[in-house]
Amino acid sequence: MIELTDIAYVRSGAADLEGAVRFATDVVGLQHVDGGEPGVAHLRADGRHHCLAFVEGVSGVIASAFTVADPGALALAETELETRGFRVWRGSADDARSRRVGEVIGFDDPFGNRIELVCGQQTLASPVVPGRGSGITEFGHLCLDAPDVADAHRFWSTTFNARASDWIGDAACLMRIDEVHHKLAVFRGDEPGLCHVNFQVAELDDVFRNWHHLQERGVEIEMGPGRHPQSGAVFLYFLGPEGLTYEYSYGVRRITDEAAWRPRYFDPAEPGSIDMWLGPTQKPLTQPQAPHPQLVPEGIRP
Ligand SMILES: CC(C)c1ccc(C(=O)O)c(O)c1O
Numbered sequence: 001m002i003e004l005t006d007i008a009y010v011r012s013g014a015a016d017l018e019g020a021v022r023f024a025t026d027v028v029g030l031q032h033v034d035g036g037e038p039g040v041a042h043l044r045a046d047g048r049h050h051c052l053a054f055v056e057g058v059s060g061v062i063a064s065a066f067t068v069a070d071p072g073a074l075a076l077a078e079t080e081l082e083t084r085g086f087r088v089w090r091g092s093a094d095d096a097r098s099r100r101v102g103e104v105i106g107f108d109d110p111f112g113n114r115i116e117l118v119c120g121q122q123t124l125a126s127p128v129v130p131g132r133g134s135g136i137t138e139f140g141h142l143c144l145d146a147p148d149v150a151d152a153h154r155f156w157s158t159t160f161n162a163r164a165s166d167w168i169g170d171a172a173c174l175m176r177i178d179e180v181h182h183k184l185a186v187f188r189g190d191e192p193g194l195c196h197v198n199f200q201v202a203e204l205d206d207v208f209r210n211w212h213h214l215q216e217r218g219v220e221i222e223m224g225p226g227r228h229p230q231s232g233a234v235f236l237y238f239l240g241p242e243g244l245t246y247e248y249s250y251g252v253r254r255i256t257d258e259a260a261w262r263p264r265y266f267d268p269a270e271p272g273s274i275d276m277w278l279g280p281t282q283k284p285l286t287q288p289q290a291p292h293p294q295l296v297p298e299g300i301r302p
């Protein structure tokens with residue numbers, strides 16, 4: 001069992017790097033951390049050096065990354081994944097430098113999502129300088145697509161320390177790796193892909209202020225404002241460039257009594273099971289950011 005300690009970053013291809021960065025800073029409110037690396041832009045939300053990296057080139061998610069404790073844990077993870085039949089890539093010093101981590105390995109999960117495991121993710125001491133006052137406090141979670149959510153849960157909970165916090169029938173599983181209700185979600189989709197990236201905001205008011213800001217800027221609101229009955233968070237999903245869906249949310253539940261928590265099963269057909277405020281719930285869940293085409297072909301399966 002490999003112990004994930006946190007989510008680290010999402011790395012995505014961007015056909016229009018400047019446009020993707022402009023949106024991430026001026027609209028979403030992330031900080032652009034200038035790393036002096038041509039063709040790569042790092043975006044920051046919290047203490048992590050970055051939680052989103054755009055790499056100039058073909059659009060699409062390149063990898064979703066998680067941290068493990070240290071190089072020893074990463075070496076053990078590498079062996080464990082290989083023992084389980086995964087082909088594991090070990091990144092070079094340059095790969096690690098570009099990701100601002102000590103070491104990086106990667107593999108394709110059984111559903112075709114590229115996953116990276118890292119140790120030594122760089123923390124920046126300086127306060128975050130947000131691109132806009134959207135109230136972002138933290139990179140909250142990432143949501144992957146997989147054709148069978150129960151299979152995905154089995155994979156994440158047996159290979160890793162992910163635990164189901166709640167299910168939305170066979171449509172979604174929300175999993176925790178620490179006290180936060182979920183840092184990883186899997187949504188049912190025919191193809192692998194990134195359903196969305198989530199950023200927590202400081203106040204309920206931020207969600208609604210951001211909603212107005214996005215509307216004024218003509219940004220496509222995909223869902224919300226609404227409230228998820230699972231984490232209890234008030235949410236807003238919107239579509240950015242390069243097909244990347246962002247979610248702001250406020251008020252995510254923390255599961256502090258691990259022994260007492262039992263995952264709940266919500267029926268996706270029940271009105272209110274995704275949005276307690278009964279808003280329309282189709283859009284963000286149907287158009288994931290497809291994986292970068294170069295990543296799809298291998299399909300390494302255990
Ligand atoms: C519908 C998606 C997968 C979803 C469902 C519930 C929550 C939550 O409880 O916060 C999410 O963040 C989601 O993205």
Ligand SMILES: [Fe+2]
Nearest residue numbers: 143185198247
């Ligand atoms: Fe989410």
